[in-house]
Amino acid sequence: METETLGSYRKAGKIASEALSFGAKLIKPGVKLLDVAEEIEKKVTDEGAGIAFPVNISLNDAAAHYTPKYADTAVFGGKDIVKLDVGVHVDGYIADTATTVDLSGKYGKMLDANRKALDEAIKLVKPGTSVSSIGETVQSILSAAGYKPIENLTGHELKQYDLHAGLSVPNIKVPYDWEIKEDMVLAIEPFATDGAGHVIESRNAEIYSVESERPLRLREARALMAEVSERQGMPFAARWYGKKISPLRLHLTLQQMVQIGILRAYPPLHDRAKGMVSQFEHTIIVTSDGCEVTTL
Numbered sequence: 001m002e003t004e005t006l007g008s009y010r011k012a013g014k015i016a017s018e019a020l021s022f023g024a025k026l027i028k029p030g031v032k033l034l035d036v037a038e039e040i041e042k043k044v045t046d047e048g049a050g051i052a053f054p055v056n057i058s059l060n061d062a063a064a065h066y067t068p069k070y071a072d073t074a075v076f077g078g079k080d081i082v083k084l085d086v087g088v089h090v091d092g093y094i095a096d097t098a099t100t101v102d103l104s105g106k107y108g109k110m111l112d113a114n115r116k117a118l119d120e121a122i123k124l125v126k127p128g129t130s131v132s133s134i135g136e137t138v139q140s141i142l143s144a145a146g147y148k149p150i151e152n153l154t155g156h157e158l159k160q161y162d163l164h165a166g167l168s169v170p171n172i173k174v175p176y177d178w179e180i181k182e183d184m185v186l187a188i189e190p191f192a193t194d195g196a197g198h199v200i201e202s203r204n205a206e207i208y209s210v211e212s213e214r215p216l217r218l219r220e221a222r223a224l225m226a227e228v229s230e231r232q233g234m235p236f237a238a239r240w241y242g243k244k245i246s247p248l249r250l251h252l253t254l255q256q257m258v259q260i261g262i263l264r265a266y267p268p269l270h271d272r273a274k275g276m277v278s279q280f281e282h283t284i285i286v287t288s289d290g291c292e293v294t295t296l
Helices: 003-026 033-046 108-124 131-144 219-231 247-259
Strands: 050-059 062-064 081-090 093-102 155-158 185-188 191-193 199-201 207-210 263-265 269-271 277-279 282-286 291-293
Touching: 003 033, 003 081, 003 093, 003 282, 033 050, 033 081, 050 093, 050 207, 062 081, 062 191, 062 277, 081 277, 093 108, 093 155, 093 185, 093 277, 108 131, 108 185, 108 191, 108 277, 108 282, 207 219, 207 247, 219 247, 247 263
Parallel strands: none
Antiparallel strands: 050 062, 050 081, 062 269, 081 093, 093 282, 155 185, 185 282, 191 277, 199 269, 207 263, 282 291
């Protein structure tokens, strides 16, 4: 990997780690989810980095893809299990990291098993390692503790401006032996649950990305496309544009752009049996004999 590229990945990882730790300390009963998301995103940009995807704040049985809406008034409750997922980029080189805050104080065992699964998965990483062996390790650790991994959520390869680039890293044993290669950048993210271990989509997406670009007739759509094209394919939050387009018109425009294939929507993902979900995640760079964790 070129020195400049490596430096960008490391800088993104350092800022992401700091932003995640900063954000986790803000999560308290009665605090608005929107305030936490906006403060984290401001910290990232104040540090001179870019936001790789909107801050995800997923509660309880929600595993991923929830970000607050424009003018959201929702607050954290004293029994919430909060997944905080932060993405940072420097010149398009991405760091993706997540943690779980248990405001209920009742899920320590699940969180401990989830952290162990992540740590042991990272220890396995080196050139030639099969992703199936990583998934098997995660599954074994969580199962031994009495929990399930979420079978249809995976870790993923990262490339410049590309959050999901090629290789997937499963959280269960899979019937294929795709191998990890040197210089790959991977986000490893086990999810643990006391539910079904399978997520399904809900409604009301607040996160989108550009799928294709084409001429647009509606003025609002043209204005929105001019803004989001600067993201170079990385996801964005509807709330980011609520001051430029009225919230009602904005959501109608987003829905129309999804329907005609210009945008992709990312609805929140929930455990099918409404079980509680935890998540921990690091970004790693595969080296000749192991890996470097950029988000410690």
